[in-house]
Amino acid sequence: MSSIITVDRLKRRLQNDQNNTMIIDARFQLNDPDAGRKAYLDGHIPGAVYLDLDKDLSGRIAKHGGSHPLPDIDTFVAKIGHIGIDNDTTVVVYDQHNDMFAARCWWLLHYIGHEKVYVLEGGYNEWIANGNEVTTDLPKLTAKEFKPALRTDEVVDIQDVKEKKEETVLIDSRAKDRYLGQQETRYKRAGHIPGAKNYFWKDVLTNHGKWKNKDELDRHFEQLDKDNEVIVSCGSGVSACPNIMALKIAGFQNVKLYPGSFSDWISYDENKIETKEE
Incomplete structure (x- = not known):
């Protein structure tokens, strides 16, 4: 893909x-x-x-x-x-x-x-x-009709995360210091959802900031089984998306977004958080 x-x-x-x-x-x-x-x-x-x-x-x-x-x-x-x-x-x-x-x-x-x-x-x-032009002109728009066909099997909610299968991999896409709870400037609690593995979203890019190719992404995600469900989270469902793109480029098929991510998880006071590497 x-x-x-x-x-x-x-x-x-x-x-x-x-x-x-x-x-x-x-x-x-x-x-x-x-x-x-x-x-x-x-x-x-x-x-x-x-x-x-x-x-x-x-x-x-x-x-x-x-x-x-x-x-x-x-x-x-x-x-x-x-x-x-x-x-x-x-x-x-x-x-x-x-x-x-x-x-x-x-x-x-x-x-x-x-x-x-x-x-x-x-x-x-x-x-x-690359020397291409830019403009301040606003484009003239012509309305069209988009007919949706929702991929509902590519989204999970908090209950799905709690009830995930043993072989399901939960990814936290934030920087490692936030994942480990060593720094948190956006939310009232620090750490990660228990069981989540850390794959920082920027690591799908090269040292020059370009997207890694399929072979490089295969190596990046080599510890994951492509036959297993992968749920991707972050802080609020935004930085998870580069990881989802990268997983799909690498050939993973069963990849799902947890849109609420850590910010949703900690909105329930009873939910535990973890601060150790997993």
Whole structure:
């Protein structure tokens, strides 16, 4: 499964005027929620539409469900139709670099059944580094209809995590110091869900920040059995998504997102947390 598209390939696609291509700008900063939209207005890939993590790619925060719950799916489907995406549209999502927010958008489109969704290798910075133009012009949109076919078997909730099979692997995608509870700036409790193994999401990238290829990702995940269910979590279901992309590139089929992740888990005071390596 290939979920990555290079800048050159995207450029050729646009130069050849291939119809029904939509570019989504998903830049975002957790510590400055307005920064992504401001960056988009200051300059973006021509034709790109901006989708915001908080306003478009997440739902309303409640007591339980995590700090970036999934959006209402009917609303999300209507929104992507409104901006011009139908089932035949090729969608390319980009971030500033190879960051987590484009992967979140990729996963949502994959979840509702879209077959042709790609993340731009290197993101906005790679586009500029290759000498390509950017614009401040807002695209003219033509609404289309997207017909969803939800991949409901690729999502789990907290009860599924509690009742997971013995052979199921639970992944925590956060940095190791957060996984071990040595540092936590976002949540009231520190540590990880008991039984979770740590695979930091940035480790699916090379030292130069590029996506690792299939062979490299095979080696990265070599301790995991491709026949087993893999549940991927993080803090709030965002940085889990690059790991899901990487697992699928490596050939894992039974990969599921726990959208609420650690932020949902600790919203229940009775749930235990762990701080040792597992």
